[in-house]
Every structure is written in C-alpha cells, then in structure tokens.
Amino acid sequence: MTTGRFIGAREADPKKSSSFAQLRRAVPYMQAMPLAVILGTFLLLPILMIATVSFWDYDFAQMYPGFVTFNYIETLGSWVTWQTYLNTLKFALIVWIITLFCGFWVAYFLAFHIRTATMQMMLFLVCTVPFLTSNIIRMISWIPVLGRNGLVNSALMSTGIVSAPVEWLLYSDFAVILAMVHLYTLFMVTPIFNTLMRIDKSLIEAARDAGASGMQILTNVIIPLAKPGMAIGTIFVVTLVMADFSTVQVMSGGQSASVALMMKNQMSLLQYPAAAANAVVLLVLVLLMVAGILRIVDIRKEL
Template identity: 75%
Template sequence: MATAAADNGLTISSNKSGKPAAKTRRGLTSPIVSYLQAMPLVLILGLFLLLPILTIAMVSFWDYDSVRIYPDFVTFNYTETLGSWVTWKIYLNTFKFTVIVWLLTMFIGFWVAYFLAFHIRSTTMQIVLFLVCTVPFLTSNIIRMISWVPFLGRNGLINSSLIQLGIVPKPLEFLLFSEFAVVLAMVHLYTLFMVTPIFNTLMRIDRSLVEAARDAGASGFQILTNVIIPLAKPGIAIGSIFVVTLVMGDFITVRFMSGGQSASVGLMMSNQISLLQYPAAAANAVILLIVVLLIVAAILRVVDIRKEL
C-alpha cells in the first residue's frame, strides 16, 4: 500500500519496499522555466544572426551571370576569390589598415582612458569628459568623414597654414584622397570603441594596489607596466575586438577618403553587389567572417576577458 502527503510542494510516497521517494514541484518545473526564459534570446539570435549567416553561406555556392543568380552548388566563387592575386592584395591592404588603426587607437585610447581614470579625481568631471568624447557620435560617420575635407584638402586649412608659415612651398597632396586620409578618418571614427572598455577596466582597478606599489618603491613607469597595463588587458582586448571587426568590414571610409585610390575587402564586396554578383560577394563575406573570427579567437586566446563581461 502506498501513501502520499504534500507539504509546501513536497510529495513523499512509499512503495511496498518501504523506500520513500521525494520530488519537488520546483525541481520538475525548473528546466521548463529555464528553457522558456532563454527562448526569446534564442529566437532573436536565430532570426537576426544565425539565419542571415546561413543564407549568405548558401548563396555563396550559387551560380550567377550578368542578369540573375541560379540556385546551384558550385565552388568556383571560392576558387576564383582565393586564386586571384588581386583578392590577396586587397586582403593584405585591409590587414594593413587594420593593424595601423588598431595600434593608433590602442595608444590613443589607453592614454585617454588612463587620464580620465587616474588624473581626474571627481566622478562628475570624469562623466562630463567621457561624454565630451562621445559628442562626435551624435552625427553620422559620413558627416564626420566629410568634415575632414576642409582641413585636408589642397586648399584646406592645414595646407594654407603650412604655406603661410613657410614650412612647405606647395600644398601637400597626400593629406586628402590617400591612405593617410583613410587611416586618419578610421582613427577618428573608432577610437572611442577603444576608450570605453579600457576606461571601464581601469576604473575597476583597486587603487590600493597602486599605493602599495608606490610604497614599495616602484617608479611611475614600473607601476604602469607591472600593475596597470596587466590589469587593463581585458579592456584592451575588448576594444581590440571592436576596432578590428569594424575596420575589417569598413568600406564607406575607404571609398570616400581614398578617392578610389585604395581598396578593402568591404569595398570589394560593395562593388560586387552593385554589379549583381551576389554569390561572389557572399563568398567574400564568408571568407572575411572566418578571418575575423580567427583574429578574435587569437585575441581571446591571449587575454581572458571573462572577468570583464
């Protein structure tokens, strides 16, 4: 004979062997509740992230001509992309932009974040100065790029000032519509993506560690290299991921600021789309995604950012 008693959601039963069995109502429903709580995020990621990526990967194997695309399974989109020296040259040019912009934004971003975190004592002033850094983001990227033209142009402010001061005899041609202009615009656009995570990491550093190092006789340089920079590595890694991914996929800046004299992978895909070469552009998108994921994986292998997330 079996008996059962319920108390506060606890069900106790005894069988013929006399061994009680206990199950909680919470234990029965918790897996279902967990799945229901995760379902909205799964749907959002599936519809807006996973499904588009799978669609791009599928289209990259389709055939096409000058008029339309044909659902098929061909691999020449990848073979033509990877077998062309022009493509490799464009990828190398993109890597060059990425490395230069990453180094400059990391240098500038670290020192801006360091100044805000350690030299500004007032929290209110820190917030105000940080908001000042975000003011350029109130306008679009295109407007911020175009704003450099009056400064960098042949008859712009910089060339006019240099000629009037007698520093140069004629206008400098490399300032606008060149790779220099591309790098300058990218640094202007993406430095804040490096400042924000580094500043967040530096604000979490226990100031007693700095005081202890100073009491132990460490110099300012030693404190910076042995205490602050190692503790700031997660923020630097997060900022590096932001900057690398943004620069690798950028094409508007390269198109506008180079005047058509330079190229990037994003610009190449944009041109392919304008020519209705969607499968070829999809193949380049898949290759670029793999390259970016490998770079991000390398960064995550060097620095553990889980403490910062």
C-alpha cells in the same frame, strides 16, 4: 507520523515527482528561449543564408540556386583578392595601434588624473559629443582640412614649410587611416576606461609604498589589469575597420581598396554570390582574430 505519511505519499506518486523534476530542468531552457529565438532569427539565419548564396551560380541578370565552388575558387585563387585582404589587414593593424595608444592614454588621464567622478563623467561625455553626428559627416569634414587648398596646406605654405601643396594628405592611405582613427578611437577609450575605473587604488598605493616608480606601476600593475578592456576595444576596432567601405571609398578617392568595398562593388554589379563568398571568408578571418584575442586575454570578467 505526519512526516512518514508525507514521504509515503511522495513515494506512492513517483510520476508527479518526476514531472516536477523535469519541469525544474526545463526552466533554464525556457528562460533562454527568447534570446535564442532573437539570435537565431537575426544572427544565425542571415549568416546561414549568406553561406548558402555563396555556393550559387550567377550571371549578369540573376542567380541560380545550386552548389558550385567557383565563387570561393575565384576569391581565394586571385592575387588581386589577396592584395585586397592584405590592404584591409594593413588598415586594421595601423588603426588598431594608433587607437590603442591614444585610447589608453585618454582613458588613463580620465581614470587617474581627474579626481572627482562628476568631472570624469563630464569629460567622458565631451569625448562622445562628436559621435552624436553621422560617421559620413565626420569623415567628410576632413576634406576641407586635408585638401589641396585646405587648412593644413594653407598653414604649411603660409609659414614657408612647403612651397607647393602636399598632395598625399587627401585621397591616400594616410587620409583613410586618419579618418578611421577619428571614427573609432572612442570604441577603444570606453572599454579601457571602464576597466581602469575598476582597478583598486590600494594596489597602486601598495606598489608606490613598496618603492615602485611610476613606470613600474604602469607596466606591472595598470597595464596587466587593463588588458581585458584593451582586448574588448581591439575587437570593436578591428571588426569595424574590416567592415568599413565608405571611409576607404571617400577618403582614398578610389585609389585604395578593402574587402568591404570590394563586396559593395560586387553587389552593385549584381554579383551577390561572389559577394557572399567574400563575406564568408571575411567572417571566418574576423572570427579567427577574435578567437586569438580571447585565447590571450580573458574578458569574461568585463562582461
């Protein structure tokens, strides 16, 4: 009897039931609202402003709001700009290959050759110690090592390997790539190490019991399971290299170029719409690369 009255009361007041259902449906949106506001304010709004400014006109003194495509025509129609983009992609590819190789083996050593978790964490923290200092300081520290009278040239000449200082060690593409590898290898080590630590050791034992060699275990078990960490590290390294201008400017001695350095020079000349157009093109290029990585490797289980 009481149940019947309760059902009747609910049926007699459908407005309250409908309001309650609408409130329940609105709860997830209310929970996501703070994050949406933060992302909209600090991510989407700046990107929208950059895209808007990229269509403005400008001269040596100021910008003129409007809608012109000259900035994109100048960006995409210049062979010098294409060479700069190709040079940036070259840096990204070489640095990615080296950091992936070094980062994987460092993470592999920490995950599988260090037995205790305490020692793993201690060695991992040792790897992070250089990153407690500024990127600029760590980058400039290579100059006395690679310079004409630096440590490397002094050692080579004292041992008789070379009779004159090696000029290409500093202020060259080699110096740029070396500095970038030094700066960004940890961004590859960390996600790969996190992925390797999640691998069930029983899988490796099962493969070993089945007669698999060490190389077969590496190629058929460990590397496939480490792909999400490799993908995350790749995204970190590629985006950082594509946006780096200080390393290219300092370590190349002004003899090399990148898209970020080109945008920095344009902004120093008050050519903000042209720099904004390059920023939009670079953003689209990076997003396409990230989308390609995400299509190949599913990283959702690592997030």
